[in-house]
Amino acid sequence: ETGVTQTPRHLVMGMTNKKSLKCEQHLGHNAMYWYKQSAKKPLELMFVYSLEERVENNSVPSRFSPECPNSSHLFLHLHTLQPEDSALYLCASSQEEGEAYNEQFFGPGTRLTVL
């Protein structure tokens, strides 16, 4: 138990569906992240929110839409996904303090399958 929770743990959706992934951190951190993890590939950073403002969007397709209503919650809204979007989606949080080292704490992930 790392203090970061994600729901749902598993999700199967069709290409025309709309769904949302939810992440909540109980650590009082000020930064949250969405990652995509595909088999045998490096973790891909999708979005970073620091102090509830999006600071990084690594050219992610618009069918993925993040939302950060407060420092404890992060959502990833999904619509018209493609089968290649099937992957493990991980949420993480950290305490950003200038240049200080700050480990990221990960949630258990949502295993997404797009049919």
Add this chain to the structure above:
Amino acid sequence: GQNIDQPTEMTATEGAIVQINCTYQTSGFNGLFWYQQHAGEAPTFLSYNVLDGLEEKGRFSSFLSRSKGYSYLLLKELQMKDSASYLCAVKDSNYQLIWGAGTKLIIKP
């Protein structure tokens, strides 16, 4: 481009020692992290190196050589529960984490 290289898979015997290597080429360097990820679970933090040398934490040690762009994770007295993937990540000049694809470690009795 930025790149982190680690072996895809390694096998070791229970009770033995294993060394997992990581080489990196990044735009700047602000620290190197090792994470452990059991199948179906979240990655968990193992170690952090920002200066050259060895950091020891119980059965696990991590080494860094910045001039060589090289790190290794050393696991001693291997236990079956150490079977997992080990992820190397480097924080670049923008303080963004660049991740390797991970090394799957299989422990045999």
